[in-house]
Amino acid sequence: MPNMINFSPHALLSMRKRGALRYEVIDTIRTGTEIPAHLSRLGREKVFRDGYEWEGRSYLHKQIRVIYVEEGPATEVVTVIARYGEWEE
Template sequence: MKPIKFSIHALSYKVKRCFTESEVEDTIRNSEWQDAELGRLECKKDFKYNKIWNRKFYQTKQIKPIFVEEEDDIVVVTVYTYFF
């Protein structure tokens, strides 16, 4: 599989959106891809969380990267996280 690279925008949100590069890579490599807006792709994966985030306890964290598949690599444009 192609190497995964991260845009500066995506990396700038790692702390604010609480995700790791390895979680995003795992999600892209092991989840079904779907078409997203603007010709991009997306996928999602649930991870056990069992921690407090923004003063509330959550059992699950869902990672949803938005990315493009280029000729030589995959570029992550942004990453959304959902807690439940």
């Protein structure tokens, strides 16, 4: 797994709009479960279980999905999706 992780402008905007934090995205890339992605892209997801507030509501879990590409020694984050709810282990 490459060490350098870069964020596209679209990914940064998606993170801000959806409440995903930089450390969550990095952790998802490094330790998350692989998911299907299109157009030669890679995907990973991870459920964080710390309890979260989002748009005035409380949630037990936050699921982060990251779509990215590996470009030489770096990873470029293309987009990030955050969903809130409850997932089984």
